[in-house]
Amino acid sequence: MEKITTILFDLDGTLIPFDQEEFIKAYFYNLAKKFVPMGYDNDLLIKSIWAGTGSMVKNDGKVTNQEAFKVTFSKLMQREYDEMEQSFLDFYANEFDNAKSTLQEDVDRSEFIKALKDKGVKVVLATNPIFPKVAVQTRLNWIGLKLEDFDYVTTFENSHYCKPNLDYYREIFEKIGSNPNESIMVGNNALEDMISGELGVKTYLVTDNLENPNKVDIDQFENGSFDFIADKILEVI
Incomplete structure (x- = not known):
């Protein structure tokens, strides 16, 4: 070798x-707790995130995964990702930490x-x-x-x-x-x-x-x- x-x-x-499924449930639960009180529709938000994720998985290398996500997410949300980006980054630095509860x-x-x-x-x-x-x-x-x-x-x-x-x-x-x-x-x-x-x-x-x-x-x-x-x-x- x-x-x-x-x-x-x-x-x-x-x-x-x-377990990945338990983690995803905790992730979306905490995401909703942050974004729904801010006036976002939970179902649309989750749908847009999954669609954006799908675009990243299919990415052919012409753009970064971040760009691939942003285009799809913004189109479905009918709101620019850039307007929400700071809230997302704040979520990942703070409330996202609650998903630690899924550790075995x-x-x-x-x-x-x-x-x-x-x-x-x-x-x-x-x-x-x-x-x-x-x-x-x-x-x-x-x-x-x-x-x-x-x-x-x-x-x-x-x-x-x-x-x-x-x-x-x-x-x-x-x-x-x-x-x-x-x-x-x-x-x-x-x-x-x-x-x-x-x-x-x-x-x-x-x-x-x-x-x-x-x-x-x-x-x-x-x-x-x-x-x-x-x-x-x-x-x-």
Whole structure:
């Protein structure tokens, strides 16, 4: 095996131990609590966010995910996203923190990430870039980490694709100057994260909060609990 120089981690359901559906419910519940009293229609707001998210997932790289989201969201809301942006950023920095209640256990990943950095590897937070940077930082707070603990973090401001588009991974490797054949991807989604293996990335599938909507055979991937995989990674680097 090539010497490992870079490790990519998914965030939701991987570094953060929660069920995605429970998290989304908590996210929209807290979003409504903030925006409905401001005069926004809850159903329209949620519909517009989902539609904007769909545009990011289908993004072909011509614009950032942020721009792709803004165009679709503004059209459906019949209100410019830019008018609401400060309220959104304020939400992600504050009320969004309440979604921490969906964590299944209290974990601190800081020592583990530091141990990887101490071994001289680049560490990338390869979270699907459908949220702004501030929302990523809020979630990292829950597990004892900061944006600065990573060599690169994908957000909707700096990304032009989403998982499972292989161009999402290609963009990361281009930006950080790493070779996919010398890299590991750790994630809990059997499609979105494991597809990186098609570029030559070594993959590890975290099964604690497994997402496998396509019912693929997970035995084709090295898989196990986060703690099991963390130990395996420390052995191979």
